Amino acid sequence: MPEINAIKGPTGAIVMPEGFQAGAAYCGLKEDITSLDMGIIFSTSMCEAAAVFTKNKIAAAPIKFSQKIINRGNANAIVINSGNANACTGEKGNKDAEDMAKITADLLNINYQNVIVASTGIIGHPMEMDKVRSGIEMAAKDLGSDIPNGSNIANAIKTTDKFIKEAAVKVNNGDLSFTIGGIAKGSGMISPDMATMLCFITTDAKISREYLNSCLQISTNRSFNRITVDGHTSTNDMVAILANGASMQCKQISSEKDIQVFQNALDYVTLTLAKKIIEDGEGATKFIQIDVLEAESQDDADKIARAVANSPLVKTAINGEDYNWGRIVSAAGYSGAQIDENRLRLFINKILIYSKGTPVPELINNDETFHVMLQNEMQKKEITISLQLGLGAESSTMWTCDFSHEYITINAEYHT
Amino acid sequence: MPEINAIKGPTGAIVMPEGFQAGAAYCGLKEDITSLDMGIIFSTSMCEAAAVFTKNKIAAAPIKFSQKIINRGNANAIVINSGNANACTGEKGNKDAEDMAKITADLLNINYQNVIVASTGIIGHPMEMDKVRSGIEMAAKDLGSDIPNGSNIANAIKTTDKFIKEAAVKVNNGDLSFTIGGIAKGSGMISPDMATMLCFITTDAKISREYLNSCLQISTNRSFNRITVDGHTSTNDMVAILANGASMQCKQISSEKDIQVFQNALDYVTLTLAKKIIEDGEGATKFIQIDVLEAESQDDADKIARAVANSPLVKTAINGEDYNWGRIVSAAGYSGAQIDENRLRLFINKILIYSKGTPVPELINNDETFHVMLQNEMQKKEITISLQLGLGAESSTMWTCDFSHEYITINAEYHT
Numbered sequence: 029m030p031e032i033n034a035i036k037g038p039t040g041a042i043v044m045p046e047g048f049q050a051g052a053a054y055c056g057l058k059e060d061i062t063s064l065d066m067g068i069i070f071s072t073s074m075c076e077a078a079a080v081f082t083k084n085k086i087a088a089a090p091i092k093f094s095q096k097i098i099n100r101g102n103a104n105a106i107v108i109n110s111g112n113a114n115a116c117t118g119e120k121g122n123k124d125a126e127d128m129a130k131i132t133a134d135l136l137n138i139n140y141q142n143v144i145v146a147s148t149g150i151i152g153h154p155m156e157m158d159k160v161r162s163g164i165e166m167a168a169k170d171l172g173s174d175i176p177n178g179s180n181i182a183n184a185i186k187t188t189d190k191f192i193k194e195a196a197v198k199v200n201n202g203d204l205s206f207t208i209g210g211i212a213k214g215s216g217m218i219s220p221d222m223a224t225m226l227c228f229i230t231t232d233a234k235i236s237r238e239y240l241n242s243c244l245q246i247s248t249n250r251s252f253n254r255i256t257v258d259g260h261t262s263t264n265d266m267v268a269i270l271a272n273g274a275s276m277q278c279k280q281i282s283s284e285k286d287i288q289v290f291q292n293a294l295d296y297v298t299l300t301l302a303k304k305i306i307e308d309g310e311g312a313t314k315f316i317q318i319d320v321l322e323a324e325s326q327d328d329a330d331k332i333a334r335a336v337a338n339s340p341l342v343k344t345a346i347n348g349e350d351y352n353w354g355r356i357v358s359a360a361g362y363s364g365a366q367i368d369e370n371r372l373r374l375f376i377n378k379i380l381i382y383s384k385g386t387p388v389p390e391l392i393n394n395d396e397t398f399h400v401m402l403q404n405e406m407q408k409k410e411i412t413i414s415l416q417l418g419l420g421a422e423s424s425t426m427w428t429c430d431f432s433h434e435y436i437t438i439n440a441e442y443h444t
Numbered sequence: 445m446p447e448i449n450a451i452k453g454p455t456g457a458i459v460m461p462e463g464f465q466a467g468a469a470y471c472g473l474k475e476d477i478t479s480l481d482m483g484i485i486f487s488t489s490m491c492e493a494a495a496v497f498t499k500n501k502i503a504a505a506p507i508k509f510s511q512k513i514i515n516r517g518n519a520n521a522i523v524i525n526s527g528n529a530n531a532c533t534g535e536k537g538n539k540d541a542e543d544m545a546k547i548t549a550d551l552l553n554i555n556y557q558n559v560i561v562a563s564t565g566i567i568g569h570p571m572e573m574d575k576v577r578s579g580i581e582m583a584a585k586d587l588g589s590d591i592p593n594g595s596n597i598a599n600a601i602k603t604t605d606k607f608i609k610e611a612a613v614k615v616n617n618g619d620l621s622f623t624i625g626g627i628a629k630g631s632g633m634i635s636p637d638m639a640t641m642l643c644f645i646t647t648d649a650k651i652s653r654e655y656l657n658s659c660l661q662i663s664t665n666r667s668f669n670r671i672t673v674d675g676h677t678s679t680n681d682m683v684a685i686l687a688n689g690a691s692m693q694c695k696q697i698s699s700e701k702d703i704q705v706f707q708n709a710l711d712y713v714t715l716t717l718a719k720k721i722i723e724d725g726e727g728a729t730k731f732i733q734i735d736v737l738e739a740e741s742q743d744d745a746d747k748i749a750r751a752v753a754n755s756p757l758v759k760t761a762i763n764g765e766d767y768n769w770g771r772i773v774s775a776a777g778y779s780g781a782q783i784d785e786n787r788l789r790l791f792i793n794k795i796l797i798y799s800k801g802t803p804v805p806e807l808i809n810n811d812e813t814f815h816v817m818l819q820n821e822m823q824k825k826e827i828t829i830s831l832q833l834g835l836g837a838e839s840s841t842m843w844t845c846d847f848s849h850e851y852i853t854i855n856a857e858y859h860t
Contacts, residue, residue, distance in 0.1 A: 084774055084778045084786075085475065085776075085777040085778075085781075085782075085783040085785065086773050086774050086776070086777030086783065087631060087777075115770075115786075116770065116773065116798070116802050116803065117802060118800075118801045118802040119803075125528065149771040150770075150771070151774075151801065152770055152798075152803040152807065152808070153808070154808065171671065181590040217626065217741060234604040236557065242714050262773050330573075340847075340851075340855070341855055344852055344855035344856040345855065345856065346849075347852070347856040348855070348856030348857055350856075353529075353568065354532065354567040354568055354679075356567075357532065358500055358502050358679050360501075360502070360569075361502030361503075361679065362499065362500045362501075363500040364499075365500075365501075367501040367502065369502050369532075371502065371807075372502075382532070382568075384534070385532060385533075385534045386532050386533060386534040386537075386568065387532065387568040388471040392568070392569070417656050431756075431848055431852060431856075432852065432856075433852050433853075433856075435760075435852075436760055436763070436847060436848065436849050436851075436852055437755055439756070439760035439761065439764070439850075440760040440764030440766075440848075440849075441764055
């Protein structure tokens with residue numbers, strides 16, 4: 029396998045691949061004038077483009093517009109605003125999304141049908157297009173490839189996020205050398221009035237649209253589709269990737285082996301960003317990994333992982349640092365997946381606590397040492413729940429966070 | 445239609461039908477010595493029996509035992525304890541459930557294969573059978589048909605419930621006169637470490653097992669299957685009904701018209717009890733009804749109602765008394781059901797707030813009078829959310845409560 033180097037620290041990830049620029053600006057869509065709320069990602073050369081969109085039937089205008097762009101397959105700019113999601117905005121919303129592409133295209137001297145549009149923020153409010161226009165103009169003037177260009181646009185797409193989310197990776201292997209950089213936003217998975225999860229990825233690898241698309245689908249299923257804060261899918265979710273082939277040391281990626289290298293590198297970027305979204309989950313105090321092992325089918329493994337990850341009772345128990353195995357096994361039990369309680373084993377941070385239909389003897393006998401050991405584990409920030417089903421060879425992993433008083437505060441006290 | 449009289453007030457509902465007795469006792473399964481924790485429901489004559497059980501694959505021992513009893517079809521006693529759910533208790537648990545039936549049967553001089561067993565309380569702890577035996581003995585001695593007998597057993601099945609849940613109905617119509625009485629418990633829908641929702645119903649109507657069973661299935665689908673506090677299905681859920689045919693003024697119920705009368709009366713009892721469970725939902729401050737109308741299919745209507753009812757974001761918004769239409773329509777959007785946002789209309793307490801893809805003009809224009817009117821509605825204890833899809837003729841209703849700080853407190857601070 030060639031060397032894959034994860035780039036650490038604030039990197040301006042999105043402009044690390046060759047030939048990409050980014051620009052950001054404040055135009056008044058957010059109330060806080062110290063915030064950025066408009067951004068452009070631009071490649072001077074045309075890119076292969078692929079994207080994954082929300083499955084919510086109530087999709088925002090920029091989602092509908094960008095789906096058409098992606099169906100054509102090429103793009104070399106993405107324009108993104110925060111502060112207003114342009115969702116539930118009717119016909120005006122559709123026109124506004126298209127106009128955002130046209131304004132951007134005019135400034136960059138490209139075709140508007142090569143511009144992906146994304147919006148995030150409150151829903152049901154018409155876009156203030158005067159502000160949007162000036163924001164796009166300022167962001168276009170700001171375009172550049174320096175680290176601050178990359179980190180500024182990571183800031184510009186934030187809404188309730190507490191920190192920016194960047195990830196980048198370099199593959200160095202002679203004629204298979206390329207870089208992938210990505211940024212993401214999201215802190216409820218998903219808070220639809222502050223819609224939503226967005227992720228943008230750039231790469232200078234030489235890869236066809238077909239391979240790019242299939243790698244992105246796989247990567248998304250391994251990362252963003254495996255995280256949940258509150259199980260609420262937003263109207264604006266989008267993961268988009270642009271590949272401009274600008275790396276001089278990158279041959280065309282087409283052999284199975286080379287595709288695997290690209291896939292691994294892309295997986296690193298998407299998974300790193302997905303985990304950062306969970307770390308930044310609304311009110312989160314814990315990072316929870318749920319591993320389901322030895323399931324009869326992949327579908328069963330996924331169902332159990334998702335049921336446990338979405339259970340408010342499991343999430344409140346972990347918030348309270350309680351090793352509440354009953355809530356976990358019963359969530360698995362109602363998931364709809366095949367389970368045999370006489371084979372099921374449950375581990376928390378690798379400690380076996382439930383086996384074959386009952387809690388372990390130490391729990392039944394109220395063993396104080398065991399109790400203290402478990403309590404210490406529960407006080408850690410990272411909790412791994414493993415369910416070993418003993419029924420087959422399939423597995424699944426989900427990541428989530430706990431449910432805290434702060435989650436209620438954020439979401440009950442937020443007013444429309 | 446014959447007269448159906450709902451009986452109001454504390455009624456000792458479960459002993460209102462002819463020929464039923466109840467007894468309750470405290471035997472130390474609960475810590476609070478002022479609580480009751482054991483109960484028996486008994487009919488001196490044999491009954492037709494029907495029941496609905498949890499679909500959780502991790503089912504408690506009494507569930508497995510009682511399923512066998514119900515498959516045989518006759519029973520004339522139910523023994524119920526609170527304080528310990530006898531779930532995740534392995535082979536000993538199975539034997540303990542059977543022994544509860546045997547102890548009860550010996551005392552009542554009946555066959556143990558006519559005794560339904562139910563348990564509720566903490567899971568994963570072996571039953572203390574010495575206490576259980578003495579509890580059953582005391583409850584058997586306490587058997588009687590007075591109002592306190594009925595209300596005491598409603599108390600004995602409580603765990604975290606704040607109040608007892610009783611409902612009774614009398615049908616008076618010459619030779620079609622009978623009574624149905626029911627009790628229920630549950631305050632998380634379902635908190636599996638305090639497993640769970642139980643409901644027991646008695647009737648002196650003359651009805652065959654087949655009709656009794658089909659009426660109970662229908663009634664359950666219209667009531668207990670339409671409520672959710674946290675979407676977590678427990679290991680111990682059970683709804684059981686005994687019909688002893690002891691009413692002297694009741695002909696055999698077999699015509700379609702008579703079955704409909706029985707169904708209506710049973711529906712009243714189960715729906716009243718189901719709504720009381722929601723009122724008593726953990727940390728609940730609001731009673732929320734979700735009506736989905738004009739759906740293409742029943743399945744679509746159910747999916748949408750359930751998605752909205754289970755959305756933590758909808759439930760926290762209502763807790764915060766915010767008319768957050770965005771969270772509601774986006775929950776409908778991700779439910780998996782067919783939706784056309786251009787036809788969708790959303791009402792809160794009959795006020796139209798979203799129509800055909802956008803919020804109503806009053807919201808877009810920040811109309812202060814409209815805002816105040818909506819705020820006043822949101823301050824009410826009962827909130828009705830209506831989603832009119834404009835796609836067909838199918839409908840569905842769900843009931844739920846809000847998500848509050850107290851829910852987090854109850855479930856995060858509870859310790860295993």
